[in-house]
Amino acid sequence: MEAYGRFDTGLTDVAPARAHLLRLREAGVGYKRAAELAGVSKTSVRNILYGRQGSGPRAGQVVHRVKRETSAAILAVPVETAALADGALVSAVGSQRRVQALVARGWSFTLIAQMLDEALGNFVTSIRTPHITARRHRAIVAVYERVWNVEPPTDTPTQRATRSRALNYAAAHRWLPPMAWDDIDTDPEPPVAEADTNDVDAAAVILALAGDAVRLSTPERRECVRRLTESGWSSSAIADLLRCTPRTVVRLRSELTNSASKTTQAA
Structure with missing residues (x-):
C-alpha cells in the first residue's frame, strides 16, 4: 500500500516488542512460552531477542524491524505472574x-x-x-x-x-515513594528529572499522537497526555499509544491537575 508517497512495508520498529519480551522474561515467561501465548513462531521471537538465527550470512544480525502483526501479537501478551504456579x-x-x-x-x-x-x-x-x-x-x-x-x-x-x-x-535508605517509577517491576532505575523547561516540540507531539514511536521529553509526553485526556481517552489507552505504563499517565495527569489548581488559586 502506498500513502503520501511512501510504500507501506507492513513492518514496524521492533523495540517495543523486544522490550515487552524482556519484561515477560523477567516475569518468568521464557521466549518459547511467550511465542505460544502470542501465537507467533518461536523463531520470530528468538530472532527479536537474540538476533537472526541460523548459519547463513545474516546470522547474528540484530533485528530492527518486525511484521506489524507479529509486534501487535507479542504486545498483547500480558506481563503478569497470574499464570505462574504458586511455587514458581x-x-x-x-x-x-x-x-x-x-x-x-x-x-x-x-x-x-x-x-x-x-x-x-x-x-x-x-x-x-x-x-x-x-x-x-x-x-x-x-x-x-x-x-x-x-x-x-x-x-x-x-x-x-x-x-x-x-x-x-x-x-x-533513600527509598522511593509510590509513583516514583514508570514501571516498578522492570525499570533499571527511576526516571531522571529533566531540566525545568516547558519546551515542547510540536512535531514530536503530533507524531506521537499519530501513533509513531517518537522519543518524547517529559513536557512533550505531558502535553500528549493533556490532549488525549481532554479527548476522553482512558489511562490505559493513552499508555498504549505513548508506549509507557498506565502509572506514568496517572502521574502526569496528577501533575496537570496540580498545575491547573495552582493556576486557579493564583488567579
Missing part, C-alpha cells in the same frame, strides 16, 4: 520496590507483614532475597495496590511514632 520463582525486585515505597509512605514492616498475614521475621527475610515465589509476589502486589495511596493509621501516639520511624528509615 520470579524476580524479587518489583516486590522489594513496593515494600520500600510503602515504608516511604509511613507503613512499617510490622504493619505490612500483618496485612500479608505473615510472621515479621519470615517477611523481612523473604524480601531480601533475589527471587521470591509467585504466590508471595502476588500477595505483595495486592497489598501495595490496596494501600499505596492510603496513609497508615495515626490515631494513637504509638501509631504516630511507628509512622515516623518508618519514614525516617526510608529516608535514611
Whole structure:
C-alpha cells in the first residue's frame, strides 16, 4: 500500500516488542512460552531477542524491524505472574520496590507483614532475597495496590511514632515513594528529572499522537497526555499509544491537575 508517497512495508520498529519480551522474561515467561501465548513462531521471537538465527550470512544480525502483526501479537501478551504456579520463582525486585515505597509512605514492616498475614521475621527475610515465589509476589502486589495511596493509621501516639520511624528509615535508605517509577517491576532505575523547561516540540507531539514511536521529553509526553485526556481517552489507552505504563499517565495527569489548581488559586 502506498500513502503520501511512501510504500507501506507492513513492518514496524521492533523495540517495543523486544522490550515487552524482556519484561515477560523477567516475569518468568521464557521466549518459547511467550511465542505460544502470542501465537507467533518461536523463531520470530528468538530472532527479536537474540538476533537472526541460523548459519547463513545474516546470522547474528540484530533485528530492527518486525511484521506489524507479529509486534501487535507479542504486545498483547500480558506481563503478569497470574499464570505462574504458586511455587514458581520470579524476580524479587518489583516486590522489594513496593515494600520500600510503602515504608516511604509511613507503613512499617510490622504493619505490612500483618496485612500479608505473615510472621515479621519470615517477611523481612523473604524480601531480601533475589527471587521470591509467585504466590508471595502476588500477595505483595495486592497489598501495595490496596494501600499505596492510603496513609497508615495515626490515631494513637504509638501509631504516630511507628509512622515516623518508618519514614525516617526510608529516608535514611533513600527509598522511593509510590509513583516514583514508570514501571516498578522492570525499570533499571527511576526516571531522571529533566531540566525545568516547558519546551515542547510540536512535531514530536503530533507524531506521537499519530501513533509513531517518537522519543518524547517529559513536557512533550505531558502535553500528549493533556490532549488525549481532554479527548476522553482512558489511562490505559493513552499508555498504549505513548508506549509507557498506565502509572506514568496517572502521574502526569496528577501533575496537570496540580498545575491547573495552582493556576486557579493564583488567579
